Amino acid sequence: MQHDHSSITNIDIGTFKYWKYKGEGACNVVLTYHGPNNSKLNGRVLRVKKTNVSSTTIGTLLNGNEDQVNKDISDFKFVADKMSFILNSRYVYPGEIIRVTKEFLEQLDEHILNDRPKSRSKLRIDTNITIAFLIQDLSMFRDVSIPGHHFQSPKENFSPSLSPSPSSSFTRDQIICIEIKPKWGFLQSRSEFITNAKDVKSNTCRYCMHQYIKLQEGSISEISNYCPLDLYCNSNDNDDNNSMNIDRKKKAIKELFYHPQNNLKIYIDGELAFTGSLGGGNDLSKEESIQMIGSLFRPTLSTQSLCELVSAILSRESILSNLKSVQLYDELDIEAIYYLYCKLNQIPNTIGYQLNSQSKLDQLTNDQIREYISRFLISATVKDCSIMLSFNNNSKFNSDTIQSFKFINSLDISSNTTINFNDNNIIYYKIGIVDLDKKKESSIPNYYKTDKLIIENYQNNCNNKKQCTE
Ligand SMILES: O=P(O)(O)O[C@@H]1[C@@H](OP(=O)(O)O)[C@H](OP(=O)(O)O)[C@H](O)[C@H](OP(=O)(O)O)[C@H]1OP(=O)(O)O
Numbered sequence: 001m002q003h004d005h006s007s008i009t010n011i012d013i014g015t016f017k018y019w020k021y022k023g024e025g026a027c028n029v030v031l032t033y034h035g036p037n038n039s040k041l042n043g044r045v046l047r048v049k050k051t052n053v054s055s056t057t058i059g060t061l062l063n064g065n066e067d068q069v070n071k072d073i074s075d076f077k078f079v080a081d082k083m084s085f086i087l088n089s090r091y092v093y094p095g096e097i098i099r100v101t102k103e104f105l106e107q108l109d110e111h112i113l114n115d116r117p118k119s120r121s122k123l124r125i126d127t128n129i130t131i132a133f134l135i136q137d138l139s140m141f142r143d144v145s146i147p148g149h150h151f152q153s154p155k156e157n158f159s160p161s162l163s164p165s166p167s168s169s170f171t172r173d174q175i176i177c178i179e180i181k182p183k184w185g186f187l188q189s190r191s192e193f194i195t196n197a198k199d200v201k202s203n204t205c206r207y208c209m210h211q212y213i214k215l216q217e218g219s220i221s222e223i224s225n226y227c228p229l230d231l232y233c234n235s236n237d238n239d240d241n242n243s244m245n246i247d248r249k250k251k252a253i254k255e256l257f258y259h260p261q262n263n264l265k266i267y268i269d270g271e272l273a274f275t276g277s278l279g280g281g282n283d284l285s286k287e288e289s290i291q292m293i294g295s296l297f298r299p300t301l302s303t304q305s306l307c308e309l310v311s312a313i314l315s316r317e318s319i320l321s322n323l324k325s326v327q328l329y330d331e332l333d334i335e336a337i338y339y340l341y342c343k344l345n346q347i348p349n350t351i352g353y354q355l356n357s358q359s360k361l362d363q364l365t366n367d368q369i370r371e372y373i374s375r376f377l378i379s380a381t382v383k384d385c386s387i388m389l390s391f392n393n394n395s396k397f398n399s400d401t402i403q404s405f406k407f408i409n410s411l412d413i414s415s416n417t418t419i420n421f422n423d424n425n426i427i428y429y430k431i432g433i434v435d436l437d438k439k440k441e442s443s444i445p446n447y448y449k450t451d452k453l454i455i456e457n458y459q460n461n462c463n464n465k466k467q468c469t470e
């Protein structure tokens, strides 16, 4: 197979010493640029793959590095074209593919090892991979590392001539970034084919049920009251439910502060300042979390005000409703998808019972099955991505003054607009989605097993079943 070289950008990313550890998930490590002033690298992060069982398998199955590069380019296009189109390009920052050398990756791997959480650092950077991704740093405004030049990037449509002086009040404001991994925003009861635990799937959402497995495994010490359905509830309604929905959204955000797990991270001026133990932080009680959040912000920003601010921004953007509508590509539920996956691949399925209306599934052609599976996998990606929301910590902002504030998405500022950085009643923000990687079809049997495990465990171990409302 030929590489599509046009997708690879030629950017010199300098030495490994210019890159500082920022964060990581299960599959990738992310680094911030800390080198000399460089317009191509300031305000960018480098995202590099870690080794894992599947990549080793892929490495041997695929024709060595050649096909690995093709696969990475195809995954990049999935984000840049497909995800950007269905989620709205305003929210998707695919970045650029760049070349990296083995030597660079080996040195980088050693350089950041001590900064990585112990729980994650068993999987090292994959030094056999020859490409990486250069993406806009969504935890900061571009070029924020250069004093007095927060809004310098023409790409963000801020006029360079309007950059504040280092002494302006805007420059002194902190840049706060709230990262939320919202997870599944719907009840798994839509599919007519579900047989297994239809009742429980109609009442309790997947996240709330999954908490009981995490508690049992010891990866969390307390059940969180965060429910994704509260976060996703539509707060743009012009009906009587609107204020109730806004309250639900604020409650969800507050609960994330109390139990961040791996669903909340807070960056201040680009540095990770708060997260849960699953995100690489300390395992704090609710009281300790409240205290810690209170101490982070300069000037003081109470948890309540922060919730109001985040909720106000999320409510004026369509990011959550876009995510939810793509999550709903999971039309059949994993029970039916697993059945179809086994049928397509002619492998014995272990469901062991008849699905409802199974004959309808049996009538599908292979092309139709492939289409359902493909939509299901797109949904799986969007059930696992994160939102990053950055804004300036305006000293005048609090719960009482919120009504007098104007919120401006940095994308909506045209280059000829005059920005008054000293205007005390404006919050500038930037919002995007990260981790939109393609999920593998071969994960389907595992998805089925996990679904069964979550439900059976919830049925057996939760005495007080929760009612989640869409
Ligand atoms: O299945 P879930 O809901 O546990 O999601 C997994 C995440 O666990 P979470 O529940 O968010 O703590 C999990 O996150 P962590 O590694 O636990 O932080 C991964 O994101 C995993 O993705 P992948 O399969 O490695 O590509 C995620 O797996 P899938 O999205 O592939 O299911």
Ligand SMILES: Nc1ncnc2c1ncn2[C@@H]1O[C@H](COP(=O)(O)OP(=O)(O)OP(=O)(O)O)[C@@H](O)[C@H]1O
Binding pocket: 022, 023, 024, 025, 026, 027, 028, 029, 030, 045, 047, 093, 135, 136, 137, 138, 139, 179, 265, 384, 386, 388, 434, 435, 437
């Ligand atoms: N564009 C970005 N700007 C700033 N920080 C980022 C960016 N992309 C990722 N990060 C940070 O790096 C962390 C890990 O990145 P990412 O979620 O892409 O890793 P992953 O291994 O793919 O995650 P998962 O475990 O969900 O598979 C994120 O949680 C976020 O804090």
